[in-house]
Amino acid sequence: MSFVVAAPEVVVAAASDLAGIGSAIGAANAAAAVPTMGVLAAGADEVSAAVADLFGAHAQAYQALSAQAALFxxxxxxxxxxGAGAYAGAEAADAAALDVLNGPFQALFGRPLIGDGANGAPGQPGGPGGLLYGNGGNGGNGGIGQPGGAGGDAGLIGNGGNGGIGGPGRPALPVVPAGSADCSSATAATAVPADSVPDPSALPVGSAGPVEPPSGCSAMAGPAGPAGSARPASRAGPAAPAAPADCCTATAATAAMSHREPPTAERAVTPG
Incomplete structure (x- = not known):
């Protein structure tokens, strides 16, 4: 045996619609009564009079049937x-009786003994069904970037509720181009051709002092190593312009000798 479900508010709305349809049909029948029941004869002859009487008789029969249909x-x-009122009264009486029965179980276990769980709000889980009998409520659908709510648990007899549908994903954040960071206008110093650098043998040998960092940079240059610890630099052609450097991570140039390294060891003095 299948269950019969009746919503009183839906039945009342349907009855109201039917009443409106009946009123519209009654108004149309009243407007058609005079011209159809009093048809004039097309001529003074007997045939025209008989045809007019026939049409009038059909109109009268139609009006009689319409009156019976309107009454039905x-x-x-x-x-x-x-019927809607009777269903509403029965549901109210049943709800009052169930409240008396389910009250202690609701207080102890957080769910009734008999009854279906309520459907969840958007993104919220559905309510659990009764411990003995009842279906779980459906989970609410999720909003933007929010998962749907879980379906409510069923009782000993019943079915669990359906989970809610997850909401659409959030829009992706715009990607910032790599070249648009701060200090992007700072560029490395232009390289000097190797031919224009003086011979390192003619330069005094000593420890390099601290070098001031470029304006706008927080990184300090590291201490320079001993002058005689590098290999002799080989002659090279003109160097290409250096690529733009990140001002916030680049260290300052140590000295004018950065484009040409000093010799490996101190120059030996030969006896005269």
């Missing part, structure tokens, strides 16, 4: 309205 329609509307 009105009775049907009243029956639907009364």
């Amino acid at each position: 329609h009105e009775q049907f509307v009243h029956a639907m309205t009364a």
